[in-house]
Amino acid sequence: MKLLEKLRINGMTIPNRVIVPAMVTRLSGEDGYVNDAVIDRYVRYAEGHVGLIVVEATAIHGNKSGPLLRLSDDSFIPGHRALVDRVHAASDSKIVPQIIHFLKVARSGWRQTIDSLSPAEIDGIVEMFADGAARAREAGYDGVELHSAHAYTLSSFLSRHNPRRDEYDGRTLEGRLRLFGKVMLKVRARVGGDFPVGVRFLAEESIKDGYGLPDAQRIALRMAQMGVDYISLSVGGKFEDAIHKPGQPLYPYTGYSGDRCMPGDWYPALPHANLAAEIKRYINGKGYTVPVASVGKISDPGDAENLLAEGKADLIGMARQLLSDPDWVRKVEEKRPEKIIRCIYCNVCKQLDENFKLVSCFLWPKGAIQAPREDLSGTAPDWSAGGAGLAATIESGTVRLSWRRAAGPGIAGYDVFRAEDGGAAIVVEAVKGAKYADRTVLGGLTYSYHVMAYDSSGRHSPPSNSAVVAMQMPDLSSPSPAEPSHA
Amino acid sequence: MKLLEKLRINGMTIPNRVIVPAMVTRLSGEDGYVNDAVIDRYVRYAEGHVGLIVVEATAIHGNKSGPLLRLSDDSFIPGHRALVDRVHAASDSKIVPQIIHFLKVARSGWRQTIDSLSPAEIDGIVEMFADGAARAREAGYDGVELHSAHAYTLSSFLSRHNPRRDEYDGRTLEGRLRLFGKVMLKVRARVGGDFPVGVRFLAEESIKDGYGLPDAQRIALRMAQMGVDYISLSVGGKFEDAIHKPGQPLYPYTGYSGDRCMPGDWYPALPHANLAAEIKRYINGKGYTVPVASVGKISDPGDAENLLAEGKADLIGMARQLLSDPDWVRKVEEKRPEKIIRCIYCNVCKQLDENFKLVSCFLWPKGAIQAPREDLSGTAPDWSAGGAGLAATIESGTVRLSWRRAAGPGIAGYDVFRAEDGGAAIVVEAVKGAKYADRTVLGGLTYSYHVMAYDSSGRHSPPSNSAVVAMQMPDLSSPSPAEPSHA
Numbered sequence: 001m002k003l004l005e006k007l008r009i010n011g012m013t014i015p016n017r018v019i020v021p022a023m024v025t026r027l028s029g030e031d032g033y034v035n036d037a038v039i040d041r042y043v044r045y046a047e048g049h050v051g052l053i054v055v056e057a058t059a060i061h062g063n064k065s066g067p068l069l070r071l072s073d074d075s076f077i078p079g080h081r082a083l084v085d086r087v088h089a090a091s092d093s094k095i096v097p098q099i100i101h102f103l104k105v106a107r108s109g110w111r112q113t114i115d116s117l118s119p120a121e122i123d124g125i126v127e128m129f130a131d132g133a134a135r136a137r138e139a140g141y142d143g144v145e146l147h148s149a150h151a152y153t154l155s156s157f158l159s160r161h162n163p164r165r166d167e168y169d170g171r172t173l174e175g176r177l178r179l180f181g182k183v184m185l186k187v188r189a190r191v192g193g194d195f196p197v198g199v200r201f202l203a204e205e206s207i208k209d210g211y212g213l214p215d216a217q218r219i220a221l222r223m224a225q226m227g228v229d230y231i232s233l234s235v236g237g238k239f240e241d242a243i244h245k246p247g248q249p250l251y252p253y254t255g256y257s258g259d260r261c262m263p264g265d266w267y268p269a270l271p272h273a274n275l276a277a278e279i280k281r282y283i284n285g286k287g288y289t290v291p292v293a294s295v296g297k298i299s300d301p302g303d304a305e306n307l308l309a310e311g312k313a314d315l316i317g318m319a320r321q322l323l324s325d326p327d328w329v330r331k332v333e334e335k336r337p338e339k340i341i342r343c344i345y346c347n348v349c350k351q352l353d354e355n356f357k358l359v360s361c362f363l364w365p366k367g368a369i370q371a372p373r374e375d376l377s378g379t380a381p382d383w384s385a386g387g388a389g390l391a392a393t394i395e396s397g398t399v400r401l402s403w404r405r406a407a408g409p410g411i412a413g414y415d416v417f418r419a420e421d422g423g424a425a426i427v428v429e430a431v432k433g434a435k436y437a438d439r440t441v442l443g444g445l446t447y448s449y450h451v452m453a454y455d456s457s458g459r460h461s462p463p464s465n466s467a468v469v470a471m472q473m474p475d476l477s478s479p480s481p482a483e484p485s486h487a
Numbered sequence: 488m489k490l491l492e493k494l495r496i497n498g499m500t501i502p503n504r505v506i507v508p509a510m511v512t513r514l515s516g517e518d519g520y521v522n523d524a525v526i527d528r529y530v531r532y533a534e535g536h537v538g539l540i541v542v543e544a545t546a547i548h549g550n551k552s553g554p555l556l557r558l559s560d561d562s563f564i565p566g567h568r569a570l571v572d573r574v575h576a577a578s579d580s581k582i583v584p585q586i587i588h589f590l591k592v593a594r595s596g597w598r599q600t601i602d603s604l605s606p607a608e609i610d611g612i613v614e615m616f617a618d619g620a621a622r623a624r625e626a627g628y629d630g631v632e633l634h635s636a637h638a639y640t641l642s643s644f645l646s647r648h649n650p651r652r653d654e655y656d657g658r659t660l661e662g663r664l665r666l667f668g669k670v671m672l673k674v675r676a677r678v679g680g681d682f683p684v685g686v687r688f689l690a691e692e693s694i695k696d697g698y699g700l701p702d703a704q705r706i707a708l709r710m711a712q713m714g715v716d717y718i719s720l721s722v723g724g725k726f727e728d729a730i731h732k733p734g735q736p737l738y739p740y741t742g743y744s745g746d747r748c749m750p751g752d753w754y755p756a757l758p759h760a761n762l763a764a765e766i767k768r769y770i771n772g773k774g775y776t777v778p779v780a781s782v783g784k785i786s787d788p789g790d791a792e793n794l795l796a797e798g799k800a801d802l803i804g805m806a807r808q809l810l811s812d813p814d815w816v817r818k819v820e821e822k823r824p825e826k827i828i829r830c831i832y833c834n835v836c837k838q839l840d841e842n843f844k845l846v847s848c849f850l851w852p853k854g855a856i857q858a859p860r861e862d863l864s865g866t867a868p869d870w871s872a873g874g875a876g877l878a879a880t881i882e883s884g885t886v887r888l889s890w891r892r893a894a895g896p897g898i899a900g901y902d903v904f905r906a907e908d909g910g911a912a913i914v915v916e917a918v919k920g921a922k923y924a925d926r927t928v929l930g931g932l933t934y935s936y937h938v939m940a941y942d943s944s945g946r947h948s949p950p951s952n953s954a955v956v957a958m959q960m961p962d963l964s965s966p967s968p969a970e971p972s973h974a
Contacts, residue, residue, distance in 0.1 A: 160753065167883070169884070172883060172884035172927075173926065173927050174883070174928070174930060174961055175883070175884055177929075177961075178961065178963070181961060182963045185963050206743070207743055208728075208743040208745075208746050209746065209753075210743075212753050212755060212758070213755040213758075214753065214927075215927075218927075218929045221929060221931075221932075222930075222931075225930075225931050241695075255695055256693070256694055256697075256728065256743055257743075259696065263699070266647065266696075266698060266701065266702065267700070268699060268701055268765070271699070286908065286932075396654070396656065396659065396661065396662070397656070397659035397660060397662055398659055421773065439658050439659040439660065440659075440701075440702075440705075441661070442660060442661070442664075442705045442708060442709060443709075443712075444708075444709075444712050445708075445773075473712065474661055474664075474665060474668060476668045476669050476672050
């Protein structure tokens, strides 16, 4: 399986092709130091055998902010060293921090933009990246990732919205690339040729007049020309279309570009895989083999393997899926993919982040701040003697499911599976209670449902009975559609 | 060539697979009657052998508006009959009007939304669609297309933003589909089973919380279930992200969703072809063979043929490309594809529309309101004895080209061709004067340029000499990059 093959990235050998991209956790204090909760979050990925763990965006500068890890001076190094040591002790997983520079935002909605930066301030940003990368090496990290995505400083220079007219001229591609080039050159000089330096940037800005694939291909090529060791893609997440909530600083995942950055359950699987494939094809065609990570609603091991096998990606990035189940890789290794707790892309994690709250997963037990450990001892949940008694009724384009609660302690919830018209059964929702309303059904199709109970360690009950519903075509003549109900 | 194969669509046989989707022209008066300029526009497509011509959105209701064709009462029929007769006399092209219902917009920025409609008003809209379709048949059209896309009434019901809570409940897919179902049922009853009824709808809303591919697949399936005769896709074009210009009614192509609807030159070719392919795959999998038209920056005959040959589309929709050259099909038939005047996606046509001006093409002769006819007599433009003398200089990430003006009367402009790093030469820009600045070049790559002069009938000169530029990597240490210049 290509997914489980090692990959050498400069000095670093990652044990498989899975990467967890940087995700906000809000577990750190405002002081910016690594704490036990932060360590627990990343050790959990290592225990799950994630190939490359990218630590949440870590500031290289002193700007005031909410909870945010920092590497802005040497006092932060010991905390990071403790994190790295704990991760390395847990497995062969490799770990790099994502280092970030961002400009000021105010609760009024005002934000600083890159045209306000003097040449000296820009030179200072270059130095901060080099210093931050050097501290990452000092802390024992396996490499470092430069945050050049979303609404932050490096990305704003790369943007088609870059308003500068000096050497960083937003009207030319070379002008837009210039700051990244200076940063990469200085970082490389400081950390040396043998320290992996990755980068994350946008395959598409997803804003009006923002850049698209052709620019992204050439930005990736410049990164390859400059010796970047891996390229991790993202999409959107910009200030330009962000929605200002009164009294809160502008947050770059609140507009449509935020939807594209973290596509919800109404998006198809792999909505952006083609962007990564086209970027990889372009740079490979120029003779560069720097690994490219594909991201965006990848959760099925078969889909991930296909992307690698078809040459559409070198690495598979999963953020929300690995938040919901950090043991994804281990379960694939152990040939137990059916035990993966599938992300349902409900985006509760995104909403927590948008509301400046500690980021957890809706699928975790209530109140948990870390993913539960899989517990193979003890008994899995089961249905009581009478079975689940899953039943379905139909009204006005809605299928209402109800069932009997499962027996046993620690039932955390129920996965609702649906097969449309004889297709594969997939999890469409995870619910805490014993009912669910499906409003996405179409008349003329047949739906087969079943549910499985799960406990907080992810053990699942056997499937319930199936409820099969043949949806009628709507009666378009009557004002209020009357449809027969089924069980 | 699959592209040139006939296709039978219900009673209508179109001579090839090319469709020109509805495009605003602003050629009609505010009275809504067909005039000579309108007829000339569509006859031009017929002369160019476009398989299916879709007439610009034609109102079935009496709302006040700017220049807009109407079929809102019988008085409009004779004008449409004249248009149809002229098109049919010109070639085997088939022609259908796109019939539209939209709600009120005001210059204040206010717009009416679908939650304001009473059940009786909605029933009235259903009747208006049936009446409009019947008038289309009466006028001799080969079929009719229901406008269910962009920011207009039917599309607003299909939207995930549909706020209704009655039988058209926006919370259920069936509720969102209900008005379209009623319209289709009534239209079919009125025009009969043998009259082609097509539909245009959105493969993706491209707005925050808007629907994506999974809903679009099921919407298409419902359309197929209800006997729609072809499905023409579009993307975006919504009010939700439109930018209000003071004193102008809100216009739904001014935001990011407008960018996606008419992707500019910074988008890749075929940015949305995969959406059409996935929608076609889904409905074909359910046993429906209703033809699906792919759209979005298709201009190359080879690309179009591949989409058909690979089963990713049944029809090829081109709006801006057929505006720039209505003879696209004829030139492909005559094996002269190199004579196609390639759309450069400069979106001057979109800007004219946004500013409520008559829509023409930047590539047409200055002041022309119709595409010029190809003139194979007379002499093509040529360079004077000394040649074009194309020369290139480089400064700050910009290649500046200049050349000597071509000889002969009626020179309309120059196509600038560029080959990146030994790739194919493609038209990157069309300019009126004898110079061009390319700001999209990347250091480390070699670019080969040439130009061709063209006159107002599309005759091209021989290629100029080539100017080859090897771009240096930028000097990242100096404050102002100094690059050698080449010729």
